[in-house]
Amino acid sequence: MNTSLLMLWGYWDEIYQRCTRLTYIEKGNNIFRVVVLRYRGEPLVTTDNCIIHDGDLILKLHIHNYYFATLCKGVKDELRVALLLRRHILQSLPKLATFLDSMENKDQIKGIVGTTMLHKGITPLGFSISDVPMTWFFRYKRWYLRLMLRIVHPNGKRRLQSWNYEMPLKRVYMSKEFLLNRYADGKQPLGESY
Template sequence: MKVMHRLAQRALGLIDAWYYRRYKLKTLGPVLFVGRSHYRGPELKFDDGTLLRDNDVIGRLHFNNASIAALGEGSMHRVGFRFAKLMRESLRKLAEAAHNDPSLADVRVFQGTTWIPAHGEVVGFVSTPMPKTWKTRLLAAHFKMLMWVFAPAARIRNREQAEPRLYWLTREALSRNLDKLKVG
């Protein structure tokens, strides 16, 4: 079984590397990548007044799966604590990049996709389920594979659902919640 995990980790690592190059992602701290994309969908208005319209540029957030896998084994609490610390560090890097990087100057909203249910509200993330389509089912299967390969313990892997969710974070919410991102 360990050989299968190592082969799957290597394969997913190659996919991540291809994805990183293909979408011209930038590394933001230990667990996040960011890229640019155009939003396709209905107009969205966030609680802070930020308005997102079809074809607006958004910052696309992606997890660094290899870095997350390197968190290793341990209790759910220990691994969760390590991940939270690295995520706060990455979000601080995102806040710095949003303020200083000219390639993100026109980005008012950041958006990512994950299976992790409803985390991140304390720093301003808004989570919405993705509509049930064949693409969502394919993404759910990909998430199941990621959990099998990267989950630090079987009990975590078996507990998690692979329901793809969209996570939204406005530039305003990121800036407003910067003090909650202190690493320590």
């Protein structure tokens, strides 16, 4: 990625972070940013059969795209980018669990929910996946995530052209209990070490 473009993105990211009230889990060392809000949508059934209902309090999960872009700077291989993303998600989940466990209102939070196109291979990490309704908001979000993919991914332009325009934007989610039981205190899933 062009260094000046990355620098401009860094300025924009600071503005975006302040406008959206996103909280860093650990700035510069964690791929997630979060915000507490009420879930809006159809009921979500997690892998441990917890149901997140419309109106439940959730931790909305955001991948810190700018931070990930800085990690990918100079990486040209598509497989290396995918492995880098998976590794950083895996390293970030225990810190996310610790963050959630330390929140004053943790008892009211039902789970973590995010929206992404990068959902392949995350079910073994404990996430459930479902479709999102194609409202104007999710159409805009898909456009924005496509732009991010084009910028961050070493073959972003070609990758986008090879995928169908109706790129699969998905909701990914996990119950609070599952997150804490699996990842609290620095735990990692069996067979997942880097």
